[in-house]
Amino acid sequence: MILAIGCLVIVCATTIAVIKSKKPLKLIIAEAKYEILYNAVGSKYMMNDFLMRNKNKLTELPKDLKKIAVITGGTRGIGLEVIKLLLTADINVIIGCRNVQQGETLLKKFRDMGIDRGNIEVYQLDISVTNSVKKFASEIKERHDKIDYLINNAGIMFGPYVESRDGYESQFSTNYLGHFLLTHLLLPELKRAGTEKSNSRIVNVSSCAHVIGKINFEDINHRNRYIPSEAYAQSKLAQVIFTIYLNDLFKKENAHVQVHSVHPGIVNTDLFNGTHLKNLAPWIPHLFFKSPEQGAYPIIYACLSPKLEGQGGTYIDNCRVVSPSDRASNPEVQEKLFKYTKELLSIEKYSELL
Ligand SMILES: NC(=O)c1ccc[n+]([C@@H]2O[C@H](COP(=O)([O-])OP(=O)(O)OC[C@H]3O[C@@H](n4cnc5c(N)ncnc54)[C@H](OP(=O)(O)O)[C@@H]3O)[C@@H](O)[C@H]2O)c1
Ligand SMILES: *[C@@H]1O[C@H](CO)[C@@H](O)[C@H](O)[C@H]1NC(C)=O
Ligand SMILES: *[C@@H]1O[C@H](CO)[C@@H](O)[C@H](O)[C@H]1NC(C)=O
DSSP: OHHHHHHHHHHHHHHHHHHHTTOOHHHHHHHHHHHHHHHHHHHHHHHHHHHTTTTSOOOSOOOOOOOEEEEESOSSHHHHHHHHHHHHTTOEEEEEESOHHHHHHHHHHHHHTTOOSOOEEEEEOOTTSHHHHHHHHHHHHHHOSOOSEEEEOOOOOOOSOOBOTTSSBHHIIIIIIHHHHHHHHHHHHHHHHOOSSSOEEEEEEOOGGGGGOOOOGGGTTOOSSOOHHHHHHHHHHHHHHHHHHHHHHHHHHTOSEEEEEEEOOSBOSGGGTTSHHHHHOTHHHHHHSBOHHHHHHHHHHHHHOGGGTTOTTEEEETTEEEOOOGGGSOHHHHHHHHHHHHHHTTOSOSSSOO
16 A cells, blocks of 8 residues: 555555656656556566565575685675675675775775675775776686686666666666676686586676666667666666577586576665656655665575575566566577677687587
């Protein structure tokens, strides 16, 4: 009931905001369509989080792993909780973040909380900038020849149209393109860490929003028509598509690496700053969303659960394997997006076979 009123408030306020903005009718209709779709998908998944809350738990996690994880972002939000849980399992964490100082204070913070295991290394990374990704990867490679887990977490949602330094729409470059490159650059280290019994793992933090995404090859940057939520859904769909594609590739190469994409849940983080929802009804995220810690559980599950050994290519929601949208499973689109992205980044050989 409260939820229904909340949704109604949002729909009305959005309608007024859209009408006042004096945009062309076609754009207004398209924006309204996405607004409604997001509210529908968001509510559905929020309900799902509630119903599945007993499944969203970490049991039987191995301890004393002494392994190495790389995470993008993570000085706040869900990533912060992921780092905390990794340290608890005695995993060393390499953090790539924009504000190195902020990253460096984390370890002290965690030690003060009584977490006395694991270690943290922090490097400067702006995942939306190609050169920064290359520098980050080479710094890691200098010090480590094996990486057990790569967690592609950094992400942004909505916001005005901004292009990254390399000329790509910011959500596309942050959520997708930068991670595509990073994954490619760290593949040798990931392959070295994997063994027949224990694959190394790549975990992509995607989103339920991928179900309404569409890859717009004609205008990947959405320059002609920018609807922030449409672009976010595209970037998240692109991640899910790659999870499936890459996992198949690794199987063919007989590489001991497996890939998962994860929907962390609808989680109360700063990601929602600036959205209609947070502006109009801040009590909704507060009351009904998952906490960042609860959002971290499925990510940790994807990294560490022994149940998932050999189960790569899957999509995880609330610590369970579920099937992603059909849109992600279309081999033609997978192939096309892979080739397209490789060309954008001038990558000649992504992995051994392709
Ligand atoms: N919250 C949800 O309900 C939800 C639902 C589905 C999926 N997700 C996904 O979960 C992931 C984490 O989101 P969150 O909810 O934890 O959001 P958040 O609290 O806003 O955290 C986002 C993180 O990404 C980092 N980041 C953003 N742009 C970056 C860049 N260009 N270079 C390096 N780091 C960058 C941020 O670092 P700075 O401190 O430098 O900004 C921050 O650490 C995202 O991929 C998001 O799409 C979230
Ligand atoms: C993870 O997502 C990125 C895009 O964000 C993609 O390039 C990369 O290949 C994905 N990794 C895997 C292993 O699916
Ligand atoms: C998001 O909003 C909260 C509350 O207004 C604020 O404390 C926080 O700094 C904001 N975060 C970002 C990343 O803008």
